[in-house]
Amino acid sequence: MSREVRVAVFRPDDERIDEAVDLLDALGANPVPDPMLAVEPTGALPAAGSADAEADYVVLTSKTGVELAxxxxxxxxxxxxxxxxxxxxxxxxxxxxxxxxTPETYSSDGLVDLLSDRVDGALVEVARSDHGSPVLTDGLREAGAEVHETVLYRLVRPESAGESAELAAAGELEAAAFTSSLTVEHFLDAAAERGVREAAVAGLNDAVVGTIGHPTRETAENHGIEVDVVPDDATFEALATAVVECAAPAHRGR
Known part of the structure; x- marks a missing residue:
């Protein structure tokens, strides 16, 4: 019944977008892959872990960062x-x-909650993208840690991104699954470049919008996008499942 539910997905243009498409297809939805992120390695590596900068803790916030290091x-x-x-x-x-x-909640807040009682006086290396939340580094410093941050890669918007914005503006999306604040911002930038930002937001507000985590929800809502789904489990699988389950009955009722 949900095969006609078109779900825009914004994962990076690598195995993650392929996995997302496969998952949505398995859930019976019609995936609309529109990568809003591309990875540009900086060539930097965490200072901690070397002989001259031994850290007490190393915090890694993505699979991409692990693989690059x-x-x-x-x-x-x-x-x-x-x-x-x-x-x-x-x-x-x-x-x-x-x-x-690993924190119970897969977020910067979850990491701070996990580490705040452990890191007073410790050197903590945080290795991540250029769009990492200050919630993590500020929270660790407030807990008494000395924090060193290494930017392993930059996240940029692919030039080809934007098909989903045009579909949303035309009322041809049933759902969208945002996995970070940056995917929301890049979606809106792509829509603006095509002259359909206002219509794209209106189209999303007639669809089901899901986000991973409340910071992403807050970003979307600050830009006028109504968010319908925020799963408790901050994984794409949970997000996709919740979005499809929410969108399918709404679509059938049209």
Whole structure:
């Protein structure tokens, strides 16, 4: 019944968009892949873990960051390795590293809650993208940690992005699944470049919009996008499932 539910998905244009399409297809939806993120490595590696900058904790916030560091031959050394969630932890274990801590909530807030009672006086290395939330670094510093941040990669908008914005503006999307604040912003930028931003927002507000986490929800709502679904589990699988389940009965009722 949900096969006609067109769901826009904005994962990076690598295996993650392919996996997202496969998942949505398995859920009976009609995926509309429109990558809003592309990875540009900076070439930088975490300072901590080297002989001259041993960290007490190393915090990794994405599978991409793990893979870039591992491919460059970096390892966390004797530091306590902290992963933001299961995908990041899985990539770290594939690299041969031992993941000792993962928060209950897969977010910057969850990491701060996990580490705040552990890091007073510790050196914490945070390795992530250029769009990492200050919630993490500020929270760790407030907990008494010395924080060193390394930007492993930049997240940019692919030039080809924007098909979903045109579909939304035309009223031809039943749902959209945003996985970060940056995907929301890049969607709106792509819509603006095509002269359909206002219509695209209106189209989303006639559809089902899901976000991973409340910071992404807040970004969307600050731009006038009404959010219908925020799953408790901050994974794409949970988001896609919730969005399709929410969108299918609404579509059938039209």
């Amino acid at each position: 591992a491919d460059a031959g970096w390892s966390p050394g004797d530091a306590t390795l902290v992963a933001i969630g299961p995908a990041t932890a899985g990539a770290a274990r594939e690299a041969g590293w031992t993941v000792e801590l």
